[in-house]
Amino acid sequence: MVILGELLRELRGKESLRSVSKRAGVSHNYLSILEKGVDPRTGAPAKASPDTLRSLSRAYNYSYKDLMYAAGYSEDDQTTQDIESVSKSINAIDDLKELIMRYDDEQIIEMYKHKSNGEDLKEEQIKNILSYVRFVLKDS
Structure with missing residues (x-):
């Protein structure tokens, strides 16, 4: 399984965090935390919400389903999110x-x-x- 942070860094490439965050509608600090995979304030693993993953999916023109999988969500989680x-x-x-x-x-x-x-x-x-x-x- 691909770790979300690695995938996000790969998708961003040489584009700046600020540029992507503006396009996705998330803060550049939050995007940085997701890419690192750890919240520096708590040391806890960073967990992106399905809504955030949907925004990133649109910003990167990348499969929402694949981002959900990389973030550790199951098919049931995705079905619930799709209904919402x-x-x-x-x-x-x-x-x-x-x-x-x-x-x-x-x-x-x-x-x-x-x-x-x-x-x-x-x-x-x-x-x-x-x-x-x-x-x-x-x-x-």
Whole structure:
């Protein structure tokens, strides 16, 4: 079994901790602790939460299942987390529907910084996405 810290260091490569942490939405200190595998304050093994692993999975474009395995989670743990994730996704879809029905494209563009794979989306790309989502939501 691959140790999570070694895998995270390998995935990060020469990229800075701060860069990855910003993209993943975790602190660079916490990412450093995960890579070292030990919490220096307590000496206890560092344990990443499934939510943190999901964020890192997205940031590195790496398999969430493989990160869960490397972190020592079992299949049952992953199934529970997947169910919770689906529940959060349903709530996020409801929130998205409300946002899109309430505001026009320009207001949404002003309210949020839109990114994909760590890169800012152009206004035209955002408008295309919003147009598509409105089209899909029209039938639901």
